Amino acid sequence: MSKSMVKWLSVSLVAMGSFFWGCSESDPAPDKIISNDDSVFLKNDAKNMWARIDELGIAGYFDSLSQNGGAVVDVSAKINGRCPSPALAMDENTRYLDELESLFDEGEQVEGVCGYGLKLQDGQVAPLGVNLIDSMKAGTVEFWFRPNADFYDAPRTLIGNDGARVHFFYKNGELYFQKNHHNQHYYVKGSAKLKDDDWNLIAGQWGDGYMSVWLNGKIVAHMEHDKGYAPATRGIPFENLVVIGYKSDCCMEGPGQYSAMTTSGSFDQFRISNIPRYKMTDVADTTFPDTTKIDKVGDTVIVDTMPLPLDVSLWSLLAAQGTRYFEKATVPVASAAVQKCAAPALVMDDSTLYLDELETVYREGELVNGVCGKALSLKAGEVAPTGINLIDAMPAGTVEFWFRPNDDFFDAPARTLLGNDGARVHFFYKDGVLYFQKNHHNEHYFVKATVELQKDWNLIAGQWGDGSMSLWLNGQQVAVMEHSEGYEAANRDIPYENLFVIGYKSACCMEGPGQEEPMMTSGAYDQLRISNVVRYVDESEPLVLVPQDSVTFDTAFIGQTDTLIVIDSLYPLPIVDTTSRQ
Helix, strand or coil: CCCCCCCCCCCCCCCCCCCCCCCCCCCCCCCEEECCCCCEEECCCHHHHHHHHHHHHHHHHHHHHHCCCCCCCCCCCCCCCCCCCCCCCCCCCEEEEECCCCCCCCCEEEECCCCEEEEECCCCCEEEEEECCCCECCEEEEEEEEECCCHHHCCEEEEEECCCCCEEEEECCEEEEECCECCECCEEEEECCCCCCCCEEEEEEECCCEEEEEECCEEEEEEECCCCECCCCCCCCCCCEEEECEECCCCCCCCCCCCCEECCEEEEEEEEECCCCCCHHHCCCCCCCCHHHCCCHHHCCCCCCCCCCCCCCHHHHHHHHHHHHHHCCCCCCCCCCCCCCCCCCCCCCCCEEEEECCCCCCCCCEEEECCCCEEEEECCCCCEEEEEECCCCECCEEEEEEEEECCCHHHCCEEEEEEECCCCCEEEEECCEEEEECCECCEEEEEEEECCCCCCCEEEEEEECCCEEEEEECCEEEEEEECCCCECCCCCCCCCCCEEEECEECCCCCCCCCCCCCEECCEEEEEEEEECCCCCCCCCCCCCCEECCCCCCCCCCCCCCCCEEECCCCCCCCEEECCCCC
16 A cells, blocks of 8 residues: 555445445545535645634534535554564554554655654644544553654644543643543643654553653653543544644643644654553653664664564464464554545444554455455455454444455355454354354353355444344344343453454354354455444334243254344344353
């Protein structure tokens, strides 16, 4: 994928009933954008873009564009090959790692700490693809920054969301980290001298009894603090979106900043974690390697197009080690290059936790034309680990993706589609039956249905949270059962057990539906979206879910379970297996 490709996001909702293929790889971005008040301004015009944001605020600006179907957000979450310390890396506690490798509407690419960084001039803005809508009891937000020559001419924003729920800024020689809540303004600040001609690692964290801000591994300021992160809930679109380069005057009266701010400098490697990364007990020491050891960033960068060699195939290592493979392998690759495509292509909105377009060139597989832009095609035995490590609880959720089977897909008795290795969320296909698993500790929940996959693109979805667990194919509900459990991540301390992987599933955790062997896939994938809401609604007459003591269908018991739910005969029989895992 070309680094110069500009990617677009339309935030209009998809009409799930309209299933026609409607995306063009060459779908051009508009040269002009018309706002709600009929004013016209040119794209890539920093002055006009800044003026509109200054007038409407970040949330209002993006909402005005989205309502008109305009290009809104450019995002990049492409992860490079392994870069040496002190570059940030993805691990099992990483919620989001954005390498800032793409060209945004504004700014330019420069050499970064790992691969490329993004350089913004005064007044330029780069909205990320991170809409931080989940609560986090503990967390760390980190990024690299190198100031431009005019950075110190005014108070400067660095990075954050418009409601200042998480926000960094620099003023009069002091570094500020805000973590606001409803009508409560929390922040820490301290004197901090940034290195002018090199990269600075800036971090803010909470959850260890303190709220603290750090510069190059050394603590700048801290205070006692027992609150987690909570997103803004005022119903303002994009208010929790993380933006680089502009901050309105909203929500900064706590630290005494009453005017909007711009930035001026270069940014690289934005990472959000669900743990405190820096140890308060070691505040006298440097808890991260001193970046002064870097004479030139170019001396430390490993180009992202150079994958690490493997002596044996990725599939062989996975088969032998399962999720433990990722402990010693290269960091999983991810891509969230969101494009503007027509329905039924999936889009990002306020309920989207992850939208991965699968645009990246992975170590295995090839790029083909997809539902929206490019898609990833895997042969039997090829594997693509995504960058999604689903470690947060979700009371309600929907997992969706597009799949097109290869000719040999049906040759094997069972094929995995995608999911995590502990089968906390997993889709697979066996003997003409499509399965959606959502396992919990010692409880195996799944729904299944006999389906006929199209030789073209199929939209597959599983959801939970409305009192049921259901499976959908091309917008039609094919299986459903009563279900009150949310999503819970596996917590067995197995690295990457909650990582979403396409193409391989070990034998772990599939005894419920009776699949005892590991599985591979064979087909093309596009647009993996995970949401924190139930997206599909069955408009037919409600199904009556009646637990039965005896089974009226020709259905075999699985293991020792005696829990079967019989459903209207128009639908296949879902089975809940509560057999303990071996």
